[in-house]
Amino acid sequence: MTSLRIFCFVLCLISALQLYKAQNTQNNYPACTRRDGRQGHCIPTNECPRIYDAMIKARERRMDKATKTYIKNSHCPKRKKFYVCCEDLIQPNTTTINITTNTRRNKTTTTTTTTTTTPSPVLQLLDVEGCGSFGNVPQTINGYQVIVQSRPWMALLKFKTGDGREKFLCGGSLISSRYVLTAAHCINPLYELISVRLGEHTISTDRDCGFSKGRVTCALPVENFEIERVFKHENFSASHGLNDIALIKLKGHAETKSHIRPICLPITKAIQDKSESLREFRVTGWGKTETLASADTLQESIIRKVPRENCCRAFRRPSYNNLSIICAGDTLGDACNGDSGGPLSFLDYVKGKQRFVQYGIVSAGSNNCGRGLPGVYTNVGKFLSWIAEKMVEP
Ligand SMILES: *[C@@H]1O[C@H](CO)[C@@H](O)[C@H](O)[C@H]1NC(C)=O
Ligand SMILES: *[C@@H]1O[C@H](CO)[C@@H](O)[C@H](O)[C@H]1NC(C)=O
Ligand SMILES: *[C@@H]1O[C@H](CO)[C@@H](O)[C@H](O)[C@H]1NC(C)=O
Ligand SMILES: *[C@@H]1O[C@H](CO)[C@@H](O)[C@H](O)[C@H]1NC(C)=O
Ligand SMILES: *[C@@H]1O[C@H](CO)[C@@H](O)[C@H](O)[C@H]1NC(C)=O
Numbered sequence: 001m002t003s004l005r006i007f008c009f010v011l012c013l014i015s016a017l018q019l020y021k022a023q024n025t026q027n028n029y030p031a032c033t034r035r036d037g038r039q040g041h042c043i044p045t046n047e048c049p050r051i052y053d054a055m056i057k058a059r060e061r062r063m064d065k066a067t068k069t070y071i072k073n074s075h076c077p078k079r080k081k082f083y084v085c086c087e088d089l090i091q092p093n094t095t096t097i098n099i100t101t102n103t104r105r106n107k108t109t110t111t112t113t114t115t116t117t118t119p120s121p122v123l124q125l126l127d128v129e130g131c132g133s134f135g136n137v138p139q140t141i142n143g144y145q146v147i148v149q150s151r152p153w154m155a156l157l158k159f160k161t162g163d164g165r166e167k168f169l170c171g172g173s174l175i176s177s178r179y180v181l182t183a184a185h186c187i188n189p190l191y192e193l194i195s196v197r198l199g200e201h202t203i204s205t206d207r208d209c210g211f212s213k214g215r216v217t218c219a220l221p222v223e224n225f226e227i228e229r230v231f232k233h234e235n236f237s238a239s240h241g242l243n244d245i246a247l248i249k250l251k252g253h254a255e256t257k258s259h260i261r262p263i264c265l266p267i268t269k270a271i272q273d274k275s276e277s278l279r280e281f282r283v284t285g286w287g288k289t290e291t292l293a294s295a296d297t298l299q300e301s302i303i304r305k306v307p308r309e310n311c312c313r314a315f316r317r318p319s320y321n322n323l324s325i326i327c328a329g330d331t332l333g334d335a336c337n338g339d340s341g342g343p344l345s346f347l348d349y350v351k352g353k354q355r356f357v358q359y360g361i362v363s364a365g366s367n368n369c370g371r372g373l374p375g376v377y378t379n380v381g382k383f384l385s386w387i388a389e390k391m392v393e394p
Helices: 002-019 049-059 065-072 121-125 269-277 308-315 380-391
Strands: 031-033 039-044 083-087 154-160 166-174 179-182 192-198 209-212 215-218 223-225 227-232 246-250 280-285 299-305 325-330 343-350 353-364 375-379
Touching: 049 065, 049 083, 154 179, 166 192, 166 343, 166 353, 179 353, 179 380, 192 227, 192 246, 246 380, 269 343, 269 353, 269 380, 280 325, 280 353, 308 325, 308 375, 325 353, 353 380, 375 380
Parallel strands: none
Antiparallel strands: 031 039, 039 083, 154 166, 154 192, 166 179, 179 246, 192 223, 209 215, 227 246, 280 299, 280 343, 299 325, 325 375, 343 353, 353 375
């Protein structure tokens, strides 16, 4: 009987997925208490990644008992079709951002009482209200293609190689209208960075279209940006592999559009600290690395965090036993197509909305996942001051 009820509930949810229309403007959903006592918000099913992912599994008959119970506990108090009480993974808190920047402070001022944490000028550059929205169903079946326009912060870095050919060799993520985050190891003397592409989905096609809500929608054309300036972390070294982070300033602003939009950064201490407690992340990309073959269409996998010692062992680098990296990549997925420099993210509930937050940058070995080997990711939360300093440089 209960299983039948669950089945009906699941069916309703699945049909909801087909019927649901994107409601991007509806930010503030009512809070709810789930039947398991956890706090949540009553939101459309397809904006709740945990339940949405379970639905996908249900369709493939892969749902386990714990998941069934979890879904059963997800009714909204006031039954509402196609809505679930989605667990808050982080308590929405007043976002007090604590990025301390020393730049912009007048060297000539003699007062030492400048320790007040006034909102950093960086905050005005980051789009904390608009960031991380995916605007569409967060499709996450492992190793599968994502839906057109659903990861609008993904960037591709084009380089000129020694023989004069132009190639995409690394990825990145748009973090504001002007800046793209990537890995320091992507910036090296062997290749010349010539441009950054935003709004891409399938590289080989001019027009990227997708089938959703019963009709075909096409993304606007890609946009290519020239480079104004590149900041590579001063203490990056290929020998220890740490500080693998770089920031690219674009020539001109990338206007927010349906297929171009920044990802959120872990700007609060509470969100930063979650890099230690989260157990899964998403890695998204085309698999662009200096050496390996890659995918034509944007892919995503869910990967599990593993102890840092696993990365130390796999790469024979004791230096990786450091909070400034995240080690992840035990096989939940079949494949992993992270681009060097691309984002490691988590879909979270921040500022009243489900948003993608970037926790890591693909540093080493993301192409190994699915083969039992972990990958190394720069822990972005540990570099926010560095990012902030660079962003306020003229
Ligand atoms: C939210 O902010 C309040 C006051 O700043 C603090 O006491 C509380 O611990 C915060 N909650 C979380 C989850 O960070
Ligand atoms: C901001 O950082 C300073 C110094 O690290 C700390 O003393 C202060 O409590 C922080 N403020 C918040 C709101 O986290
Ligand atoms: C900073 O220094 C410049 C010149 O060095 C001066 O014109 C300006 O007023 C100073 N600003 C502050 C806030 O002290
Ligand atoms: C680089 O390392 C040096 C020496 O450890 C340190 O003084 C400096 O602050 C570091 N730079 C950055 C940007 O972390
Ligand atoms: C982690 O790496 C940073 C940057 O290279 C370094 O300054 C720090 O000492 C390292 N910490 C540990 C525990 O090794």
